Amino acid sequence: MIQLEHVLVVAALLFSIGLFIALSRRNAIGILMGIELMLNSINLNLIGFARFVDSPRPIDGQVFAVFVITIAAAEAAVALALAVSIYRLRQSVDVDKLTLLKW
């Protein structure tokens, strides 16, 4: 029998890996990969809670997960369009070199 704690541990490890990737990459697309992993771990938590935790309408967790996936898709489309647009201007997507707004 799967317990809620197993899901929470897997999601926490996935979130840590995603956080490490999002903070340490210098390539903007790599950062986006880390963010997507973090969103996945949060969805995993929502699904786990919907499955195991007492609530008046248990399907809510899955509906929230669907909304999170929707917003993640919109966010990925805009972020990758930004990366391609920045690459056209600077020939690079290295976030350490993006100092356009810095004096």
Next chain:
Amino acid sequence: MDDTAVVVAFYVLAAITLISALMVAVVRDLIHAVLFLILSFIGVAGLYITLSADFVAVVQVLIYAGAISVLMIFAVLLTPRSDRDNAAVSYAAPLSVLAGLLGAVIIFVGLDTDWRQVEGDRFGQTAAEIGQALLDPYALPFEVASIVLVVAMIGAIILVRPGNEEEA
């Protein structure tokens, strides 16, 4: 499904997900990182199935493993002269310590809290239930999500449209 089979499937899928997520962190080529990311997404979709969320699992495969990863591969291929090197990281050691500590805190809180669990499998076919929930209590967020998607699509098209180069 048999109970032990579900548990074994859960552990195997969790191992696939976490190992491919780690490979995203350590692999050197960005394209390989995207491929391991797709494997991780599919592992998460399998985990959803073991948690009796079949509709969300299908949505995960369609949107994450299908759409978002194709977008990422295109973005990697459209930025060829930038560092394809996925190993270009800054502050790797302190950040791994930070991420590990945060993960340990989340695991501790998750294991220490009383979550008021209930026994038994509560979901049959979830697609119909999700559809009804989207149209009755969540009708307004549903419509707002469609507006967000349209705005994001128009924004992405305008951002990558040719003719934006001379602004800088």
